[in-house]
Amino acid sequence: MSAIQYHKNADQIVILTLDSAGQSANTMNAAFRSALDETVQKLQAETGLNGIIFRSAKKTFFAGGDLDELIQVQPEQAADFFSMVQKLKADLRAVETLGVPVAAALNGAALGGGWELALGCHYRIALNDPKAKFGLPEVTLGLLPGGGGIVRMVRLLGLQTALPLLMEGRQFGVAQAQALGLIHDTADSKQELLDKAIAWIKANPPSAKAAQQPFDAKDYKIPGGGPENPAAAQMLAIAPAMLRGKTQGCYPAPEAILAAAVEGAQVDMDTALTIESRYFTYLATGQISKNMIGAFWHGLNAIKAGASRPKDVAKWKVAKVGILGAGMMGAGIAYAAACKGITVVLKDVSLENAEKGKAYSQKLLDKKAAQGRMTAEKREQILALITATASAEDLKGCD
Structure with a gap:
């Protein structure tokens, strides 16, 4: 079964339901990438298409990248890995620039690659769930957002707002996402999520301005200006020194995020995405990210699951x-x-x-x-x- 279920309704709106087989959450693994590539080809062949909706069949929207896959990438595989990342981004960009409105119906958490997928949509509706978290926490595992997250966050929020979120891997809830302008509407049920997404597409036909990202408009300017803006330039002049003071040069991910964000803000969208892919490949093939994934993901989750708990001691709960x-x-x-x-x-x-x-x-x-x-x-x-x-x-x- 495909990781993306394809359904076109009577309104000529394609509803793409994310449902990774055999997993409790959707991840950006090989099966998903293959399904996305097939889906893009089908979408490009459509005629009279009015819009696209991404939704999830899981309890959450999308969990992010496949860490089991990422931890295995070796330096000698860098070229192939880079090409794979670029292909994934090209498919996401193809949907984003297809010329029809694209909505994301977020029924729960969207982190890492899941949030990047949502950012690639023109409109985002979230379920009113206090437990739902959004953001790009890759830096906490020695990585950076490699699916366009840096490029889109900088273009939507500006350098000064986006950098703390990216470099610290901050996660935020529905209310904060709305305050940032990253979530456009909310719903109280999964059905209302879908209904609102369909209603938004009907109200914004392919000819409407909403059928493209704001940063794809010819007159668009990054909020707060680029690195050459006096306010941004003043901040960027001291940022590397402050960062080195915190990391002592032991964590390359925050430095790579800063570099990718600043360099990407000075060039066109496609070049910025390529810059991001290069830094992502550098980190993913390095040993530090593997150490951090092993310790802070696999090791910590094993401990949380009770791997080190004595088996002959009965569980007891403090009241x-x-x-x-x-x-x-x-x-x-x-x-x-x-x-x-x-x-x-x-x-x-x-x-x-x-x-x-x-x-x-x-x-x-x-x-x-x-x-x-x-x-x-x-x-x-x-x-x-x-x-x-x-x-x-x-x-x-x-x-």
């Missing part, structure tokens, strides 16, 4: 914890425990000190809510789990 002392450490433990759904009794020698400890959690949760990373309801639920007290009696029943 209520008492903390003596609401200072910096006690307040931090209270916050961490409450975030995991554990009831907390935070005791100090005075109620005033205990309340100060709880206020630490209030501050952190308020910040998350303000950034759209948490709902106000969830914030109140977590705070309600923390009881500030000066009485030892309240410690009764703690595990």
Whole structure:
């Protein structure tokens, strides 16, 4: 079965459903790349096409690149790997420039290659899900976004806004994505996602301006200007030194992202994509990315799955914890425990000190809510789990 299901409805809109076989999430593996190439050929052969919609049959939209595949790429395979990446980008670019409106119906998380696929669409609608995350976290695994993510984020947001997101691998929720202008609309159900995508395409026929990316317009300018802009130039003059101060030269990925972003902002779209592919190939064939994928993906996931847990010890769940002392450490433990759904009794020698400890959690949760990373309801639920007290009696029943 193809990783992309192709269906054209009565309105001459092609609905592409992403559904990687035998996987819980869609990934940008060989099967997907093959399916995408076949899909592009079918789309290019269509006549009277009114639009395209990308959607997912999985619980999330798209998980990103296939790390099992990436970790195996060796330096001697660099030329073939580069060609493969360029072919993938050419297919994504073909859909983007087909001349018909393209919408992404994001039913959940879209990270890495999944977010790059979404960025290649003209319109993005997301499911109202507080757990949904978007972004390009490749830098945390020693890589960079190699599917056009750097090029499109810079062109849509500008260098000064895009660089922190790219170089730190920040993930953001629906609200922040909307604030950035990267999500155009939201829906409360999968059916509403599809309905809104279809309605948008009907309202924006192929002849409309919406059938192309804003940065493909002849008069388009990158927000904030290119590297030659005085404000950007001032920032870029010190960025490499600041970055080296943080990485000590041990992490090549942030440096490659900075270089690809700045170089790509000075040339046309296709050249920028090629520059990005070269840096991506350099990182993917290097040993540092393999070390980081092995440690922070395969190793960490194995630990989270309980690989190092003694098999003969029964599982036990803490329901209520008492903390003596609401200072910096006690307040931090209270916050961490409450975030995991554990009831907390935070005791100090005075109620005033205990309340100060709880206020630490209030501050952190308020910040998350303000950034759209948490709902106000969830914030109140977590705070309600923390009881500030000066009485030892309240410690009764703690595990």
